Amino acid sequence: MKNEHPPVNGKKSILLDSLIACTLSLCAIMAIDHFNLLSYIKGNTNTVAQQEVAQESVCKFGFDVSGYFFNDYELKANQFLGDILYYEGINYETISELEEKSKDVFSVRKLKAGKNLTFVRPDSCAAPCGFIYQPDAYGYVLYDFQDSVQVKYIEKDVVSIVETASGEVESSLWNAMIDNDLEPAVIDMMEDALSATVDFYHAQKGDRFKLVFERNYIDGESIGVGKLLGAYYNNDNGDHYSVRYKSEDYEGYFDLDGKATKRAFLRAPVKFSRISSRFNRNRLHPVKKRRIPHLGTDYAAPYGTPIQAVANGVVEIVGYGRGNGKYVKIRHNKTYKTQYLHMQKFAKGMKKGVRVSQGQVIGYVGSTGLATGPHVCFRFWKNGKQVDHLRENFPPAKPMKESEKPAYFEKRDEMKAMLDAIPFKNSTNIPLVFNEDEAQS
Ligand SMILES: [Zn+2]
Incomplete structure (x- = not known):
């Protein structure tokens, strides 16, 4: 050679x-x-x-x-x-x-x-x-x-830098995200953090938001957004704050009084995804070309994207069906079950009876069964019937103990001050500068 x-x-x-x-x-x-x-x-x-x-x-x-x-x-x-x-x-x-x-x-x-x-x-x-x-x-x-x-x-060391963003809804949250040059990940996290207090299904023109979040860097290059640290959303119902708080016993998002602002269920089973088809009892099926109700919500995402359990639960079925393709069904409590269809493959260790926690990867996006492209068809079962999870009022995550509140309130005051300091304008990722002398030099 x-x-x-x-x-x-x-x-x-x-x-x-x-x-x-x-x-x-x-x-x-x-x-x-x-x-x-x-x-x-x-x-x-x-x-x-x-x-x-x-x-x-x-x-x-x-x-x-x-x-x-x-x-x-x-x-x-x-x-x-x-x-x-x-x-x-x-x-x-x-x-x-x-x-x-x-x-x-x-x-x-x-x-x-x-x-x-x-x-x-x-x-x-x-x-x-x-x-x-x-x-x-x-x-x-x-x-x-x-x-x-x-x-x-x-x-390598991952360095997290805090960034801020703000935006206003013109037509939809999705467009607000694009207009403000934000990644889907950021909006996704906001929707989850405020899922118990804001009805994002009815986001309206004029709704405004501000966000404080981390971006992770390796060797000076961004490898994507990290955690959402705080969020503010203003709509017809007024101001909504959500502050990330983590202690030995707690990890979650809370409002100014210490009530959970995040629901017990994640909004979507795939991070950074896009809804490609909503729950619809009267839909023309894209493959079968007939009116067949769509009793799920489709999230389009690239092949191999991890699919996460939307809440803690126990795996009830790891199966295959001609229409569903490879799918997993999880029982969360006596009321709710969720089902994830068209998987490319299951996550390691997925089998009946296994306990899963919220956010745990249970499989990967594919198009097995009757599917036109890679997506998850997400089905939400309530008392044995399929419902539109985006219209459900789920219970919020467990409340914070009184003894935890003083520590939380300190954290809350800092985050609220940061959120309040973010200006509303049509630009994003404004670097945070707290020392005015440095800013002028
Ligand atoms: Zn579907």
């Missing part, structure tokens, strides 16, 4: 180094932003925060960037890892030990063409003393042979 292998290139290392430095400084800026918020909440923790950032900015993959050289090698199809390493100047003995030790950590068969191996050298023309492969954004495999040969999978 011919192997065109570029020689180690000093310029390339410098370029890469400055790229790393840029990414890291981006990291640092965001981390500081984040810590500003923390200091707002918890008092002054800036000193600690900055030290942490400074420490992080000189290391890459655990190597001090001032003492090592890095260069990327792009993997091509049909290459053997052993060949590449040998051409890099790594001896056979080390290579075979690496391959042996890698077996339990990361199979070399999972290396993908187009991705990089990042070689680390003690100086620009020396043989590598290690290399790195990053299968995804969440971590990397470190092959270290400075002293002894070691292969480790290292999970």
Whole structure:
């Protein structure tokens, strides 16, 4: 096999180094932003925060960037890892030990063409003393042979930055989300957090909302939204607040008085999904082309999207039907059961009698049975009859104990102040700045 292998290139290392430095400084800026918020909440923790950032900015993959050289090698199809390493100047003995030790950590068969191996050298023309492969954004495999040969999978740190958003409903919540450049995840979380106090089924023009939520970053790149920390919704019935509170005994969303604002049932079995067909007793069936009532709510989502149990319960059926495809039915209490149809596959361990908790993944979105595309047909059973869950008034989650309230009220006051400070305008993701001096400089 011919192997065109570029020689180690000093310029390339410098370029890469400055790229790393840029990414890291981006990291640092965001981390500081984040810590500003923390200091707002918890008092002054800036000193600690900055030290942490400074420490992080000189290391890459655990190597001090001032003492090592890095260069990327792009993997091509049909290459053997052993060949590449040998051409890099790594001896056979080390290579075979690496391959042996890698077996339990990361199979070399999972290396993908187009991705990089990042070689680390003690100086620009020396043989590598290690290399790195990053299968995804969440971590990397470190092959270290400075002293002894070691292969480790290292999970990367996730940094959460707090963001805010606001919006107004023009035609629908979905459009409000698009108009305000928000992700479905954020609106989804708001609807769940306020599901016991706001009727989102009847969201109307002029309804307004504000949100405080986390966004998660790895190496300065967003990997998606995290938790919703607080929400405000204003409609005909007035102001509605929802504050996330977590203590040893409680985790949930509560209003200004400490009453649960989240229902015992999640609104949708798929996160970040879109309703593609509502519950309708008089629907023209898309496959059968006849009027057949649609006794469920369809949530369109890509193949393989996790499907979650909407509430705690016990699995009653893990089955297959010609129309339903692969499906799971869960019993929640003596009144309610839920059913999830057209799954691509079931989650591991799903069988009759298994206990599931709210939010637990029970299967993955597919189109088995009679389905035109990937979606979950979600069916809600109340006393043995199928109902439209979006029109049901479910009981709220369990109330907070009196003894818990003082701690909650402290948290509530901070979050309410933050929500109230968010302006209404047609832009989103306004960075939070609490120190006015810093904002002006
Ligand atoms: Zn359906």
